[in-house]
Amino acid sequence: MKELFFYDPMCSVGNDFLGKRSSSTPGELLAEMDFYGIDKALVQYNNLAGAGAVYANKWIADFISSDTSDRLRGVWCLLPEQCGELPDDLFSAMSEKKICALTLDPFDHRWVAGKYSIGKIMAEAAERKIPVLMNYYNRKWEELYRFVETFPDNRLFIHDTTRHGTDRLVRPLLEYFPNVYYMLTAYWVPEGIRDLAVLYGADRLLYASCFPTYNHGSMMFALKNSGLDMASIAKIAGVNMQNLLEESWGK
Amino acid sequence: MSIWEDKNTLAGKFWSNTVVEDCPIYDMHGHMGSLNTIYFKRDSASEMVAHMRRAGVKRLVFSHHHALFDANLRNAEVHKICLGYPEELRMYVAVNPHYPSHIKEDLRLFDSWRPYAVGLKILADYHRVKVSDRKYEYALSFANERRLPVLFHTWGGSSQSGYEELRKVAERYPDLIIFAGHSIYGDWDNAVKLVKESPGKVYLELTAIPGVNGVIEQLVENAGSESLLLGSDLPWFDEFQVIGGVLSSKISDEDKRNIFYRNVEKLFGKNW
Numbered sequence: 158m159k160e161l162f163f164y165d166p167m168c169s170v171g172n173d174f175l176g177k178r179s180s181s182t183p184g185e186l187l188a189e190m191d192f193y194g195i196d197k198a199l200v201q202y203n204n205l206a207g208a209g210a211v212y213a214n215k216w217i218a219d220f221i222s223s224d225t226s227d228r229l230r231g232v233w234c235l236l237p238e239q240c241g242e243l244p245d246d247l248f249s250a251m252s253e254k255k256i257c258a259l260t261l262d263p264f265d266h267r268w269v270a271g272k273y274s275i276g277k278i279m280a281e282a283a284e285r286k287i288p289v290l291m292n293y294y295n296r297k298w299e300e301l302y303r304f305v306e307t308f309p310d311n312r313l314f315i316h317d318t319t320r321h322g323t324d325r326l327v328r329p330l331l332e333y334f335p336n337v338y339y340m341l342t343a344y345w346v347p348e349g350i351r352d353l354a355v356l357y358g359a360d361r362l363l364y365a366s367c368f369p370t371y372n373h374g375s376m377m378f379a380l381k382n383s384g385l386d387m388a389s390i391a392k393i394a395g396v397n398m399q400n401l402l403e404e405s406w407g408k
Numbered sequence: 409m410s411i412w413e414d415k416n417t418l419a420g421k422f423w424s425n426t427v428v429e430d431c432p433i434y435d436m437h438g439h440m441g442s443l444n445t446i447y448f449k450r451d452s453a454s455e456m457v458a459h460m461r462r463a464g465v466k467r468l469v470f471s472h473h474h475a476l477f478d479a480n481l482r483n484a485e486v487h488k489i490c491l492g493y494p495e496e497l498r499m500y501v502a503v504n505p506h507y508p509s510h511i512k513e514d515l516r517l518f519d520s521w522r523p524y525a526v527g528l529k530i531l532a533d534y535h536r537v538k539v540s541d542r543k544y545e546y547a548l549s550f551a552n553e554r555r556l557p558v559l560f561h562t563w564g565g566s567s568q569s570g571y572e573e574l575r576k577v578a579e580r581y582p583d584l585i586i587f588a589g590h591s592i593y594g595d596w597d598n599a600v601k602l603v604k605e606s607p608g609k610v611y612l613e614l615t616a617i618p619g620v621n622g623v624i625e626q627l628v629e630n631a632g633s634e635s636l637l638l639g640s641d642l643p644w645f646d647e648f649q650v651i652g653g654v655l656s657s658k659i660s661d662e663d664k665r666n667i668f669y670r671n672v673e674k675l676f677g678k679n680w
C-alpha cells in the first residue's frame with residue numbers, strides 16, 4: 158500500500174507565452190503525478206500573468222471539466238469587484254465547476270489588491286474558509302505583509318521560490334497570523350521543515366511542488382526525511398490540505 | 409506504481425532505507441558559517457556533519473563563508489576545522505582576489521593541508537572580479553601545475569563567471585580541472601558546450617539544480633552524466649532535497665550513481 162497521501166496545492170498547467178511548458182491535458186498532468194505518487198492536486202493556469210484572469214479562469218474550468226479522474230480541482234484568479242469581469246455569483250460558479258481555491262496577480266494585471274477592490278469577495282471567502290494562494294506575491298514580501306495585515310481572517314497560502322532560507326520573512330507571519338499556511342515548494346533549509354513544524358505546528362505547513370518550475374519528487378523526499386514523526390509528515394503531505402478543502406467545500 | 413514504491417530502483421531503495429550502502433554520496437559544493445543575506449540554523453561543522461550523517465552523505469568539500477565573505481578568517485583556520493572531522497570534511501582553499509598576499513601565503517601552505525585541501529574556490533560574482541582577470545593568475549597557475557580542481561561559482565549571463573569567461577580560463581590553463589559551480593545556471597546550452605570543448609576537464613556541478621524540473625535530464629542527455637557532480641551549498645540547502653532531486657529526475661540509475669559518487673571516485677580514487 159502507498160505509504161503517504163500527497164495533495165499538491167501548487168500546480169500550474171498549460172503553456173505560458175514565454176515558452177515555459179506544462180501539462181496541456183488532465184491526462185498529461187495525472188501521468189506526471191502518478192510517476193511520483195501524487196494523489197490529488199489544485200491546478201491553476203501557467204500563463205495567468207500573460208493571458209489574464211478572464212481567459213485563465215475559463216481555461217481552468219474547461220481543464221477541470223475534462224478530468225474524469227476526479228483527482229483535480231481548479232484555482233481561479235481574482236480581479237476587482239467593480240469591473241464585472243468575474244461571474245456575478247462567484248462562489249456558486251466555483252462550486253459548480255470544481256474550483257476550490259483563489260489566487261490573484263495584481264502586479265501583472267494592474268490593479269491594487271485591498272479592501273476597496275476585493276473586500277467583499279475576501280469577506281465571503283473568509284467566511285467560507287476558501288484558500289487564497291498567494292503565489293504571485295512570491296518574493297514581494299512587503300506587499301505580502303500588507304495583504305496579510307489587511308485580510309487576517311482569510312486562509313492565505315504563501316510560498317517563496319528563491320530557495321534562499323526565508324525564515325526571517327516567513328516566521329513573523331506564521332507567529333502572528335494563524336490563518337497563514339506555508340507551502341514548502343522551494344523551502345530547502347537543512348532540517349528546516351522540522352523546525353517550523355515544532356515552532357508553529359505541522360498543521361501550518363503544506364507540501365507543494367510548484368510544478369512545472371520544480372518537479373514533484375524532490376520535496377516529497379525531503380519531507381519524508383524531515384525527521385518529524387510519521388503523523389506530522391502525513392499531515393504536511395496531504396492530510397492538512399484535504400481537511401482544509403473539506404472544511405470549505407464538504408467531502 | 410510510483411518511483412518511490414519500485415524497490416528495484418535507486419529511488420525506491422533510498423525511499424525505504426534513507427541510506428543505501430552501495431551508493432555513497434559525495435557533496436562537492438558546500439560552505440560553512442553564517443552569511444549576511446540568509447537564515448542558516450545549522451552552519452557549524454558539528455551541525456552540518458550531523459545533517460550529512462543523517463542523510464548518508466559520506467563527504468563534503470566546502471569553502472568557509474567567513475573566508476570568502478570576510479577577509480579575517482583565514483584558510484589555515486578552516487584546515488583546523490577539517491581535522492576535527494577527518495572522514496566527512498574536505499576543503500577548497502578560498503581565493504579572495506582583493507588580498508593577493510593572502511593567496512600567496514595560503515598556497516604556500518597548501519601541501520601541508522593535504523589531504524584535507526583538495527582544490528581552490530573562486531567566487532567571481534561576489535568578489536566582482538572576472539574569472540579571467542589577472543588577479544587570479546597566481547592561484548590558477550598553481551592549480552594548473554598540480555592539476556587541481558577549482559570550483560568556480562558560475563551563473564548564466566554573468567559577465568564575471570559566465571560561459572565566455574570560463575572558456576578563456578579553460579584555454580589559458582590546459583591542465584586545470586574546472587568545476588563549474590551551479591553549471592552556469594540557466595545557460596544550459598553553453599554549459600554543455602563548455603564540457604564538449606574541453607573534454608575531461610570540465611565538470612558541471614549541480615548546486616541549486618536538483619528538483620528544478622527537467623534540468624538534470626537535459627544536462628545528462630546533452631553533456632553526459634559522466635561530467636556531472638553533486639552539490640548542495642550546505643548549509644544553504646537540505647541534503648535530502650538535493651538527493652531527492654537527483655533521485656526524482658528522469659534519468660537512469662547508472663546516471664544517478666555517476667552523479668552521486670562514481671565521477672568523484674574516478675577523479676580522486678576511493679580514498680581521498
Ligand SMILES: [Zn+2]
Nearest residue numbers: 437438439641
Ligand atoms: Zn556556493
